[in-house]
Amino acid sequence: MFVLSEEQQLIQDSARKLLDADYEFEQRKQRLAASPTFDADVWRQFAELGWLGIALPEDDGGVGGDIAELALIGQELGRRIVVEPFLSTVVLGGDLVATGANAELRTRLLAEMMSGDTQFAVAVAEPASRYELARVTTTATRQGDGFILSGKKSVVLNAASANYIIVAARTSGDVASDRGITLFLVPVDTAGVRVAGFRLNDGHHAGDVTLANVKLEANHVLGEVDQGFDLLEASVDKATVVACAEALGAMDMVMEMTAEYLQTRVQFGRPISTNQALKFRMVDMHYALEEARSLTAGAIHALHGERGAARAMVSAAKVQTGKAARFVGQEGIQLHGAIGMTEDYAVGHYYKRLETLRMLFGDPEYHLARYGRWNRPANHPG
Secondary structure, eight states, rough: OOOHHHHHHHHHHHHHHHHHHHHHHHHHHHHHHOOOOOHHHHHHHHTTTGGGTTTSSGGGTSOOOOHHHHHHHHHHHTTTOSSSSSSIIIIIIIHHHHSSSOHHHHHHHHHHHHHSOOOEEOOOOTTTTTOOOOOOEEEEEETEEEEEEEEEEEETTTTTTOOOOEEEEEEOOOTTTTEEEEEEETTTTTTTTEEEEEOOOSSOEEEEEEEEEEEEEEGGGHHHHHBBBHHHHHHHHHHHHHHHHHHHHHHHHHHHHHHHHHHHHHEETTEGGHHHHHHHHHHHHHHHHHHHHHHHHHHHTTTTTEEEHHHHHHHHHHHHHHHHHHHHHHHHHHGGGGGGGGGOOOOOOHHHHHHHHHHOOOHHHHHHHHHHHHHTTOOOOO
């Protein structure tokens, strides 16, 4: 994805070693059958390895990495289509707490997250919001020194396992305005919070969240009242890049499985990998994957710079990664033939995860339009 430092190489090597040993496809199936949400032992291993604090400053007890290290872990999780809630808890929730919570909550919750004792979910989408972060109808009304939250959130990743749900609610402004959005840290055991959990098609867990007159104190606001959109968008952009990296890892595995199958499947006395037409199809898959890898690396670099350019580059990476995910996943299944469609064979499960990642935080069509908004020349009249 990019040239790794010695420390980054060690992170990648240790992640691959652990997951290759403990998270093979058959082990994954067993965990999905045994656990309604996630495997606590696997999550504890993530904590012991420092993954849950990999992007937090050393002063907070973290590893001191940033988006590059998050993407490395994401890529390795994608190689084994790991269902544990790294993206929702560490990349999204942890980042929002680190950047928006008051000092007392920040210190306590980040320590609990890094130890594996606390998980987060981030409730952004609503039934009519599509991918627009600013389209928020959930309301937060002031009452005394606190707020009352009411509304519904859809397809909230990790909602059933989270200890806290970070909710985007409207405290002022029109329904689609990016001004007037406030982020709230909501303990799941607060009166009025209801979570209806379910599994997604790819085995990951999500839930719909209903907030019925949920009372919160003012210290549960993340960032400033009415000013939560920029905080939320920046964290979602990071999560989008990590989702792209996860898709790269999953596509790498589809390529490996497909190449191995073509070399071992024999027709007319020779491996079908010698068929010229199938070679061309593998080359096309490779090109699509490498284009996605290049743009994801560009987005990682862009996130360290100016926000407008970062928005455009993140969307460019999501467009190409989404296109590549569908192409590589579909070609992988087709090149496997009938076996690729069975539940007992891994490639179909990789395709399901790639389809989820393709749509997560915005599909290619959404991000193509977003790229156009942020990639205009400075003197463009629009």
